[in-house]
Amino acid sequence: MNFPILSSLILLPIVGALFLLFTKDKEGNNLTAKYVALFTTVVNFLISIYLWISFDQSTSSFQFVEDRTWIEGFINYKVGVDGISILFIILTTFITPLCIISVNNSVKNRLRDFLIAILIMESFMIGVFCALDLVVFYLFFEAGLIPMFLIIGIWGGARRVYSAFKFFLYTLLGSVLMLVAIISIYWITGTTDVVQLYEIGIDVQYQNLLWLAFFSSFAVKTPMWPVHTWLPDAHVEAPTAGSVLLAAILLKMAGYGFIRFSLGLFPVASEVFTPLIYTLSVIAIIFTSLIALMQEDMKKLIAYSSVAHMGFVTLGIFTLQQQGIEGSIIQMISHGLVSAALFLTVGVVYDRMHSRLISTYGGLVSVIPKYSILFMLFALASLGLPGTSGFIGEFLILMGAFKDNFLVAVIASIGVILGAAYMLWLYKRVVFGKLLNDDLKKILDLNRSEYFILSCLAAPILFFGFYPDPLITTIEVSVTDLINMHNTNIASK
Amino acid sequence: MENFNLILPEIFISLSIMFLLILGVFKNDSSKITFNLSLFAILITTIITFNETFSVTRETLFNESVVIDSMSSLMKIITLIGGFLVLVISSTYLKTYKIYNIEYPVLILSSILGMMVMISSNDLIVFYMGLELQSLALYVLATYNRDQLKSSEAGLKYFVLSALSSGLLLYGCSLVYGFSGSTNFDIISSQLNSNEYVLTFGIVFILVGLAFKISAVPFHMWAPDVYEGSPTTVTLFFTIVPKIAALTVFIRFLYVPFLNLIDQWQMIIIFLSIASMVFGAVAAIGQTSIKRLIAYSSIGHIGYTLAGLATASNEGIQSSIIYISIYVVMNLALFSCLLMLRRKDQYYEDIEDLSGLSKNHPLLSLCLLVILFSLAGIPPLAGFFAKFYVFKAVLEQSMFFLAIVGLLSTVVAAFYYLRIIKIIYFDKEKDKYDTDHSLWLKFSLTVSTILILLYFIFPSQLIEVVSRINII
Numbered sequence: 028m029n030f031p032i033l034s035s036l037i038l039l040p041i042v043g044a045l046f047l048l049f050t051k052d053k054e055g056n057n058l059t060a061k062y063v064a065l066f067t068t069v070v071n072f073l074i075s076i077y078l079w080i081s082f083d084q085s086t087s088s089f090q091f092v093e094d095r096t097w098i099e100g101f102i103n104y105k106v107g108v109d110g111i112s113i114l115f116i117i118l119t120t121f122i123t124p125l126c127i128i129s130v131n132n133s134v135k136n137r138l139r140d141f142l143i144a145i146l147i148m149e150s151f152m153i154g155v156f157c158a159l160d161l162v163v164f165y166l167f168f169e170a171g172l173i174p175m176f177l178i179i180g181i182w183g184g185a186r187r188v189y190s191a192f193k194f195f196l197y198t199l200l201g202s203v204l205m206l207v208a209i210i211s212i213y214w215i216t217g218t219t220d221v222v223q224l225y226e227i228g229i230d231v232q233y234q235n236l237l238w239l240a241f242f243s244s245f246a247v248k249t250p251m252w253p254v255h256t257w258l259p260d261a262h263v264e265a266p267t268a269g270s271v272l273l274a275a276i277l278l279k280m281a282g283y284g285f286i287r288f289s290l291g292l293f294p295v296a297s298e299v300f301t302p303l304i305y306t307l308s309v310i311a312i313i314f315t316s317l318i319a320l321m322q323e324d325m326k327k328l329i330a331y332s333s334v335a336h337m338g339f340v341t342l343g344i345f346t347l348q349q350q351g352i353e354g355s356i357i358q359m360i361s362h363g364l365v366s367a368a369l370f371l372t373v374g375v376v377y378d379r380m381h382s383r384l385i386s387t388y389g390g391l392v393s394v395i396p397k398y399s400i401l402f403m404l405f406a407l408a409s410l411g412l413p414g415t416s417g418f419i420g421e422f423l424i425l426m427g428a429f430k431d432n433f434l435v436a437v438i439a440s441i442g443v444i445l446g447a448a449y450m451l452w453l454y455k456r457v458v459f460g461k462l463l464n465d466d467l468k469k470i471l472d473l474n475r476s477e478y479f480i481l482s483c484l485a486a487p488i489l490f491f492g493f494y495p496d497p498l499i500t501t502i503e504v505s506v507t508d509l510i511n512m513h514n515t516n517i518a519s520k
Numbered sequence: 521m522e523n524f525n526l527i528l529p530e531i532f533i534s535l536s537i538m539f540l541l542i543l544g545v546f547k548n549d550s551s552k553i554t555f556n557l558s559l560f561a562i563l564i565t566t567i568i569t570f571n572e573t574f575s576v577t578r579e580t581l582f583n584e585s586v587v588i589d590s591m592s593s594l595m596k597i598i599t600l601i602g603g604f605l606v607l608v609i610s611s612t613y614l615k616t617y618k619i620y621n622i623e624y625p626v627l628i629l630s631s632i633l634g635m636m637v638m639i640s641s642n643d644l645i646v647f648y649m650g651l652e653l654q655s656l657a658l659y660v661l662a663t664y665n666r667d668q669l670k671s672s673e674a675g676l677k678y679f680v681l682s683a684l685s686s687g688l689l690l691y692g693c694s695l696v697y698g699f700s701g702s703t704n705f706d707i708i709s710s711q712l713n714s715n716e717y718v719l720t721f722g723i724v725f726i727l728v729g730l731a732f733k734i735s736a737v738p739f740h741m742w743a744p745d746v747y748e749g750s751p752t753t754v755t756l757f758f759t760i761v762p763k764i765a766a767l768t769v770f771i772r773f774l775y776v777p778f779l780n781l782i783d784q785w786q787m788i789i790i791f792l793s794i795a796s797m798v799f800g801a802v803a804a805i806g807q808t809s810i811k812r813l814i815a816y817s818s819i820g821h822i823g824y825t826l827a828g829l830a831t832a833s834n835e836g837i838q839s840s841i842i843y844i845s846i847y848v849v850m851n852l853a854l855f856s857c858l859l860m861l862r863r864k865d866q867y868y869e870d871i872e873d874l875s876g877l878s879k880n881h882p883l884l885s886l887c888l889l890v891i892l893f894s895l896a897g898i899p900p901l902a903g904f905f906a907k908f909y910v911f912k913a914v915l916e917q918s919m920f921f922l923a924i925v926g927l928l929s930t931v932v933a934a935f936y937y938l939r940i941i942k943i944i945y946f947d948k949e950k951d952k953y954d955t956d957h958s959l960w961l962k963f964s965l966t967v968s969t970i971l972i973l974l975y976f977i978f979p980s981q982l983i984e985v986v987s988r989i990n991i992i
Contacts (some may be wrong), residue, residue, distance in 0.1 A: 054827045099980045140882075162908075164897040173893055176938070180946050188946055192938060199898075199934055203927035207907075352531070416820075 030385045031093050031105045033157045035208045036074055036116065036257045039121075039130075044143045045066030056136045061127065064142040068124040068149065082462035083114055084500055087508035089159060089222060101213075105159040105220060110505030111356060113500065115156040115276075115283055118363045121487075122275045123149045126268040127373055134182055134266055135237040141182055141268075144174040144231030147433060148272060149414040160217040161209045161288075163408060166361050168244075168280060169202055175273065183264040191262035193296075197257040200246030208240035212292075223290055226436045228516060231295050238296035241289055248281035251341060252311040255334045262330035263383070267374030270326065274366035276335050286352065290344065290509065294516040295444045297345065304345040305435045311338030319449040324383050325373045326452055335442060336362045342439055343424035348511060349413045351427020352506050357498055358420025361408070361491070365417055368405040368484040372398070375477055379470050385453065390493075395472040406454045410447040415492040522581050529569040529596065533633050536561035537626060539688060544622040551620050555980050558625035559607055562632070566600040569593060577815075584704055585643035586891045589986040592640045594841070595768045602761045602848055605693070606961045609859060610753035616865050617665055617751065624664065627859045628757065631657035635765035642705040642776070646691045647769060651689075651974070655682055662758075665751045674749025681742045682732070689729025691751060695722030696777070708777035720784050726773060727788055733766040735830070736826060737795035747815035752867060755811055756855040759818050762847045767825060767844055771837055774829060776992045781834050789830040791959045796823030801932035805939075806852050810869050813936065814851070817895060820933055821847050826927055831917045838986045839909035845982065846906040846975070853891045853968035856961055860884060863953050871940060876949025885944050887969045894972045896937040897930045902975035 033197035038387055046067075049059055083090060098204065108116065124152055126145060134141050134295040138208050149340075151174070172195055180191035208469035213219050215233055229237065247254045258278075262270045312335050319331035336358065339497065342357035375398060376391070394397040408415035421443060428436035524531070538553050540561075547553070573593040578589050607628055614620040634654030659682070663675025668909055697703055699719050700711035712719065728739060735743040747755045767937035801818025807813040825847070828840030840991040878885035894903035905929065914923045975982075 098983065166904075169904075173898060177945065180942060188942055191946075192935070192942070195938060196931060196935060199933045202930070203931060204924070207920070207923050207927060210908075210912050213912070214916055334670045342705075343971065485959070515767065 040146040046144040048452045060139040072120040087505040088223035106157040110502040112156045115125035146172040159221045178269040179265045182266040186443040187264045190260040194259045194261040201244040203246035204240040208237045228329045230257045234293040245281040259330040263326045270370040275363040308338040316445035346427035346431040348427035354423025361416035365408045388457040389460040390456045406450045410450040419495045419497045529565045554622040562604045606757045627657045636972035639768045658790040660755045662750045670749035674746045678746045685729045685732035713780045737799040738793040744812045744815040748811045767978025791828035797929040801929040804936045836913040841911040843906040856965035875947040878945045879949035880952045892937045896934040900976040902972040
């Protein structure tokens with residue numbers, strides 16, 4: 028057996044967190060703690076890059092698999108990656124160090140505890156994306172609630188308690204039904220190993236109920252309309268680094284879950300419930316875009332735009348077309364980068380002005396030009412301008428949708444226009460216009476670390492916008508195989 | 521000739537009780553030595569139990585009125601360890617309230633003796649004898665802080681209601697005896713197979729009595745008051761040790777004498793389970809006293825253990841036993857924290873007293889965080905696995921309704937656990953508490969928290985021990 032690279036990816040942040048736990052907590056800017064956390068996450072990022080380089084793109088079978096007996100005769104600790112999951116792991120390890128650099132200004136007290144929470148969060152998120160056993164997946168999926176609850180609750184804004192509770196209880200409520208489904212799958216098939224389940228399949232008569240149970244969990248986490256209401260609250264109240272983690276990675280868990288479990292394990296039911304997903308996705312796209320138009324609070328606006336973007340993702344997944352699913356994955360990666368960047372840009376002005384209201388700002392372009400340029404890039408990426416990664420995802424999704432259902436695709440395209448509307452309007456009100464607020468005149472442009480973070484995010488957004496090939500070749504074989512497996516399953520039933 | 525080795529633990533503990541009483545009479549100021557000797561006695565009893573009976577699959581004694589099997593030895597060991605830890609972390613609390621007397625260890629030992637008899641009973645009379653021995657000791661323990669009105673009230677309430685339930689239990693026993701012609705569980709089991717409704721009454725009465733002892737809804741009314749009024753260390757004892765014994769008897773009754781009447785009792789157990797889970801979760805939300813909250817939470821946890829029993833399968837029984845074992849550890853940890861909330865000879869018991877604890881006592885708060893999330897059943901902590909095994913057994917029997925109600929009530933229950941975490945972590949801090957805790961208290965908190973936190977690394981060991989229990 029080779030070096031357990033995935034387990035080390037999962038364990039390394041926990042080791043870093045343990046190390047932090049035994050350091051002394053200093054008040055103020057605790058540089059030692061920050062360097063330890065940064066070092067851990069950067070090492071983790073390098074490991075994951077190594078993982079990507081040594082990843083064999085020509086096969087759809089799981090690689091770097093580790094399989095250990097965990098509970099005798101019942102659960103195995105099994106992890107592995109294929110083309111679908113590897114990108115999410117890299118996204119996680121890429122975003123986390125940026126989060127840690129960004130905590131400079133936003134977290135005032137108990138910095139060490141905050142970093143511990145972020146590190147533990149990272150390890151759970153990586154665990155979610157490489158778990159190949161349903162129970163192991165559930166463990167990581169649920170365990171992530173604990174650090175996120177604390178991040179929102181301890182370091183959040185004014186209504187943090189309400190938001191933290193709402194976040195926790197909503198997601199927990201969604202997930203318990205998934206637990207019932209997982210145990211039921213064990214009793215129906217005798218295993219919870221995903222690879223084996225792909226091979227033996229699940230009896231058609233159970234699929235619909237099981238699919239719904241998984242759906243209840245993923246729909247809350249995605250979030251899909253109408254259970255999306257926890258998201259704006261959680262985003263608005265969380266500290267910047269928390270919002271970034273939430274938007275960039277946590278939301279992707281559910282999209283990943285849809286592809287890996289809903290499509291993979293319940294092909295017949297996925298076909299049955301496609302209209303439901305289409306309806307909810309289209310409502311999410313149109314409805315939340317309209318809500319986003321009316322927001323006064325920048326963070327809330329971006330939160331609603333996340334719901335709309337995730338609507339595209341779910342739409343793309345259930346087109347069950349090659350382009351649709353590939354588009355969804357790329358859209359998730361791109362949204363991970365773009366929404367992280369947008370939350371960070373809001374965080375930058377929030378740290379200076381302590382206001383998230385759009386009306387506070389206006390005319391920023393004349394005082395902080397560097398900021399305005401980067402903000403423009405991210406806003407354009409969010410609305411899907413060609414040349415940014417946002418375009419590739421949305422375009423592929425819509426292409427898949429047109430193949431499958433013309434009407435849905437047309438309505439979803441309207442959502443693209445609405446997306447442009449709210450993003451551009453936001454940008455216009457914040458950056459352009461007259462500089463009315465006198466406090467804004469003294470505002471400082473990006474400092475070095477902010478500039479560094481935002482450029483780090485801008486680079487892949489542009490790069491993959493012009494040259495998405497590395498992403499597509501990574502996922503292509505796995506997605507093709509998934510669809511083939513799906514089609515043979517449908518044909519045989 | 522009977523094999524007396526098998527009941528050596530009971531014999532040893534009775535002799536110790538008598539010796540300690542005599543010692544107390546003849547020696548002045550003997551509290552400290554009684555405490556230490558009783559700890560020693562429990563330790564020896566545990567070792568004897570482990571050596572003599574742990575490898576026994578099933579043996580009966582005294583005309584089959586006492587049974588020693590893998591379940592009884594395991595449950596006795598858990599009882600003894602629980603009793604030992606309660607006793608060992610009690611002393612500071614008792615000294616603070618000036619009730620550090622010899623009666624305390626003696627009463628705890630007597631109730632443990634009663635429970636051991638209950639656990640091993642295979643006969644209605646032996647069972648009742650054990651039950652009354654433990655109850656009498658518990659009544660006195662509840663009133664142990666006799667200078668406080670609440671404590672006396674708790675003891676009196678417990679005595680009256682418990683006596684009532686014992687009466688019901690006894691009436692049920694007499695009905696069952698009338699139908700089967702014997703008090704022996706095995707004989708009852710082979711005799712009872714009629715569907716006469718009077719017999720159902722007998723079963724119902726017995727189950728009501730037992731449900732009272734484990735405080736399952738709707739027979740839980742005594743629990744919050746008694747838990748709140750009793751001295752905290754006694755509450756700790758109440759929440760863990762008698763539950764283990766009562767659960768064992770519950771299992772024994774359901775699966776030995778009443779096994780053939782499963783249609784009659786399964787619905788009752790499902791009802792008790794669902795009612796306890798839901799009520800325990802909902803009623804705890806409004807509480808302001810930690811002890812009352814623990815009372816309701818323990819009602820909820822009993823609901824989950826009963827869910828395992830309702831399945832009528834070996835897996836179900838095993839999952840209940842795993843649940844109660846993990847629950848014991850979690851409760852022990854929680855009470856260890858509670859016993860640390862001391863400031864200038866005064867213990868604090870309100871949820872509000874935890875406010876902002878994380879600022880002044882970060883480690884204690886971290887332990888509480890782990891314990892509370894575990895009680896709420898969030899992975900990867902031990903409490904999740906406890907629930908997981910129970911629901912695995914429940915779903916094996918396709919009892920979807922029970923599983924879904926149970927899991928939904930965990931969400932409700934999560935709310936009040938989260939509320940405590942919120943108070944600890946998000947609220948404004950209060951004055952510091954004393955930090956000069958006894959070594960044993962720190963020890964029990966550390967060990968139990970680590971067990972809860974790291975259970976997921978070695979989940980198989982507990983399953984292995986419990987999987988030897990095959991009642992059906």
